[in-house]
Amino acid sequence: xxxxxxxxxxxxxxxxxxxxxxxxxxxxxxxxxxxDAGVDIVQLREKGLEAAEEIRLLEMFAAAAERHGRLxxxxxxxxxxxxAGAPALHLGQDDLPVPVAREILGxxxxxxxxxxxxxxxxxxxxxxxxxxxxxxxxxxxxxKPGRAAAGLGLxxxxxxxxxxxxxxxxxxxxxxxxxxxIDLTRLDQVIEAGARRVVVVRAITEADDPGGAxxxxxxxxAAAAS
Numbered sequence: 007x008x009x010x011x012x013x014x015x016x017x018x019x020x021x022x023x024x025x026x027x028x029x030x031x032x033x034x035x036x037x038x039x040x041x042d043a044g045v046d047i048v049q050l051r052e053k054g055l056e057a058a059e060e061i062r063l064l065e066m067f068a069a070a071a072e073r074h075g076r077l078x079x080x081x082x083x084x085x086x087x088x089x090a091g092a093p094a095l096h097l098g099q100d101d102l103p104v105p106v107a108r109e110i111l112g113x114x115x116x117x118x119x120x121x122x123x124x125x126x127x128x129x130x131x132x133x134x135x136x137x138x139x140x141x142x143x144x145x146x147x148x149x150k151p152g153r154a155a156a157g158l159g160l161x162x163x164x165x166x167x168x169x170x171x172x173x174x175x176x177x178x179x180x181x182x183x184x185x186x187x188i189d190l191t192r193l194d195q196v197i198e199a200g201a202r203r204v205v206v207v208r209a210i211t212e213a214d215d216p217g218g219a220x221x222x223x224x225x226x227x228a229a230a231a232s
Contacts, residue, residue, distance in 0.1 A: 011093035014077050015116045015138060018046035019227040020220065021183055021205040023081075023149070025052040026063050033063070037070035039217035040210060044224025049079035049096060051149075051207075057086055064090040077116070084110040094118065096140075099126065104135040120185075122156055124163045131168055131180055139164075140205055143186020144196065149207050155186065158199045165200025190222060197230045 008014035022045045027033040037048060050060065050067055064080065068090070071078040079094035080087035084107040087095040094116040095107060107117060116137045121127040130139050141164045146155045161184050168179040184201035189209035196204060206223060213219035 021047040023049045023051040040220040041074035043217040043220035047077040051081040138181035140185045145187025147187040161199035
């Protein structure tokens with residue numbers, strides 16, 4: 007794991023959310039493959055886990071991230087993040103308030119915030135204690151059942167509102183990632199709308215070759231940022 011999680015987050019382009027790979031039974035080699043191929047941040051996102059089980063799984067995320075010098079992230083739960091010693095926590099709109107999460111985790115941990123509309127993005131852009139934003143879902147996705155697609159207009163709004171999503175992470179901008187239904191056939195549309203950082207789920211987790219898919223994403227994002 008990087009010694010400075012916030013600096014590592016600043017350099018991140020490719021963010022992967024994955025479940026525990028219970029069905030495939032290959033979590034450790036999967037994590038090694040995708041982190042070696044260019045995933046910068048990996049988050050365990052699996053609903054319904056008991057805290058003890060989640061902490062046990064996060065030990066595998068931490069070990070893989072340590073091997074590859076990458077970041078790992080907890081979804082939703084500040085208590086689990088603290089217990090696991092996580093360098094990053096991601097919060098949804100209806101999760102624990104950011105100030106409370108900061109009280110639990112301190113200032114060193116990277117905190118992310120989901121946004122689903124221009125108004126939510128603008129509010130989170132100036133929310134104290136937040137380090138990065140996710141904007142989406144751009145397309146309807148089964149990982150967010152019942153949530154309407156925000157569309158590429160949200161990415162265009164984000165790119166205009168915060169230069170932090172573009173090359174250089176210019177002063178005044180806050181890091182943000184496009185999320186929701188992004189695969190390799192849609193990546194160019196997301197880049198053209200102004201994103202330089204993306205969160206991916208199924209396009210990597212369901213790929214025949216997850217490492218190969220991650221490598222293509224990482225290469226195309228690096229080219230867009232150059």
